[in-house]
Amino acid sequence: MPTIIFEQPDGAVTEVKVDEGGNIMRAAVSNGISGIIGECGGQAMCATCHVYVDPQAASGLPPVGEDEDEMLDCAAAERTEFSRLGCQVKLGGAVQRLRVNVPSDQV
Amino acid sequence: MEDRIVIIGAGHAGVQLAASLREAGHRGPLTLISQESALPYQRPPLSKDFVAAYADAEPLALRPEDFYRGVDLVSGARAESIDRAARVIRLDDGTLLGYDRLVFATGARNRPLPCEGGELQGVLGLRTLQDAQSLQRRLNEARRVVVIGAGFIGLEFAAAARARGLEVTVLEFAQRPLGRAASEPLSSWFLQAHSDNGIDLRCGEGVRRIRQTGSGLEVDSAAGSYPADLVVYGIGVQPNSDLAEDCGLACENGILVDEALQTSDPRIFAIGDCASFPLAGKRVRLESVQNANDQARTLAHTLTGVPQAYAELPWFWSAQGEHRLQIAGLSTTGDEPVILGAPQTGKFSIALFREGMLVAVESVNKPADHIAARKLLGSGAPVTAAMVQASASLKDLLRNSPIPA
Structure with a gap:
């Protein structure tokens, strides 16, 4: 099963397992990872599941979609080149292990 | 803060309030009363991804199960009456719950179809997880679907059904789709877009009755008859304010609250779809996730000793195909x-x-x-x-x- 490692701004780390094809937002919300909200339920409408993906893994992920790109501009925390919406990044296939940093703010 | 806080309703507003209260440092007893038995879940996907899925879809829980270790979730229970003088709620199984602060997050319910045949098998509304599950199962067998009402829910569902290759007819009483919430040019654009997508969207066509026929259902309007294997209606909602009215709180199109989200009783508050609140000099009642969540966050501050007035900008989304x-x-x-x-x-x-x-x-x-x-x-x-x-x-x-x- 794919694994996501969530790192909080204070350094606290939580590891969670996800189903093949599961996304970061859903994994976070189902496991009570603080700092990831997913207010719209995974439709790239609210930008409250913003995460920073591990720079080394970023290039192996599917590219940022057009809607995701525009929504990321409105994320509460600063956007970087490693910013993604958690609901748009699926685990599985070649991506079996992913480390993400949770930003300080989502709303 | 050791107040006993009771929240009636475990939708987006109720659950967010419970979470925000704990985050804001409320240490006292916190009870969340849910009419449904499922773990509280996200509603928006129900009319979109959920019904679009062919296999049984999993609802997305608002919070994981262990969140409710810190919150007393009373599931499958209905608050029946409230004694405001004694500050006691009576549940349908006879349980009495005392409170220091009470919050209505009771939401809204579907307006029932006023026409003949609205109670027939195969005529369904879409609001709860149970509704969505039963619709999703029926969609697997259906070929022709008639949707009554071209509001957000009706059109979201229509687009999802169309994406599964079904024949979809939408009947709208008003002269344009989304008439209650959208501008005229937006209505026109969506009318065209859904028509281009193969949905037969008919405005100015109210439903007279639904009949059971040998092979299924038949929906009659003033202009014609439409055979259907499944009829789904979305003709608006009514706020769940009956319990509030019964205990003497001021209500008018929802439970009346002030800018602090307080009802006519200073110990009782209302948030989300059931609350009618002042916004920019007018009274409004909004049916949206944003409003539910933001009102919950605002009220959590007030209930933990940092009074706040609610003044967030409303925003909304809809995914239609x-x-x-x-x-x-x-x-x-x-x-x-x-x-x-x-x-x-x-x-x-x-x-x-x-x-x-x-x-x-x-x-x-x-x-x-x-x-x-x-x-x-x-x-x-x-x-x-x-x-x-x-x-x-x-x-x-x-x-x-x-x-x-």
């Missing part, structure tokens, strides 16, 4: 529309002005406009039509304005 609609602000009939971008490209926005000032922006497949609009409108700074028309985009206007982005 391939098309993404996002609305910032509240428009009403008579607001002046200005189209930004080219509707024929499928990516555009409609800016709405009242007395020359921007009050709302509807964006179709254009999240950048929506985000800029939320920031512009949320800042409270006046934005005129001339300012909008002189800018290449709302994003540019935001960038060149003194409003902090």
Whole structure:
């Protein structure tokens, strides 16, 4: 099963397992990872599941979609080149292990 | 803070309030009463991804199960009456629950179909997880679907059913779709888009009755008859304010609250779809996730000793098949529309002005406009039509304005 490692701004780390094809937002919300909200339920409408993906893994992920790109501009925390919406990044296939940093703010 | 807080209703508003109260340091007993037996779940996907799925879809829980270790979740229970003098709630199984502060987050329920045949097998509304599960199962067998009501839920469902290759007819009583919440140009665009997608969307056609026939159902309007294997209605909702009314709280199209979300009883509050609150000099009742969550966050501050007035900018979204609609602000009939971008490209926005000032922006497949609009409108700074028309985009206007982005 794919694994996501969530790192909080204070350094606290939580590891969670996800189903093949599961996304970061859903994994976070189902496991009570603080700092990831997913207010719209995974439709790239609210930008409250913003995460920073591990720079080394970023290039192996599917590219940022057009809607995701525009929504990321409105994320509460600063956007970087490693910013993604958690609901748009699926685990599985070649991506079996992913480390993400949770930003300080989502709303 | 050791107050006993009881929240009636475990939808988005109730669950967010419970979470925000614990985050804000409320240590006292906290009870959440849920009429449904499922773990509280997200509602928006029900009319979209959930019904679009062929196999049994999993609901998305609002919070994981262990969240309720810190909150007393009473599931499958209905609050039956409230004794405000004694500050006691009576549940349908006879349990008595005392409170120091009580919050109504009771939401809304579907307006029932007023016509003959509304109670027939195969005629369904869509509000709860149970509704969505039963619809999703029936969709696997259905070939022809009639949707009654071209509001957000009706059209979202229609698009999802169409995406599964079903024949879909939508009957709308009013002269245009989304008439209650959208500007006229937006209605026209969606009428065209859904028609292009093969949905038979008929306006000005109210339903007279639904009949059981040998092979299924038949929906009769003034203009014709439409055979269906499944009929889904979405003709608006009614606030769940009966319990509040029964215990003497002031209600009118919802439970009346002030800007602090307090009802006519200072120990009782109301948030989300069931609450009628003052906004920009008017009374409104909003049916949206944003409103539920933001009111919950605001009230959590008030209940933990930091009183706050609710004044968040309303925003809303709807996913209709391939098309993404996002609305910032509240428009009403008579607001002046200005189209930004080219509707024929499928990516555009409609800016709405009242007395020359921007009050709302509807964006179709254009999240950048929506985000800029939320920031512009949320800042409270006046934005005129001339300012909008002189800018290449709302994003540019935001960038060149003194409003902090």
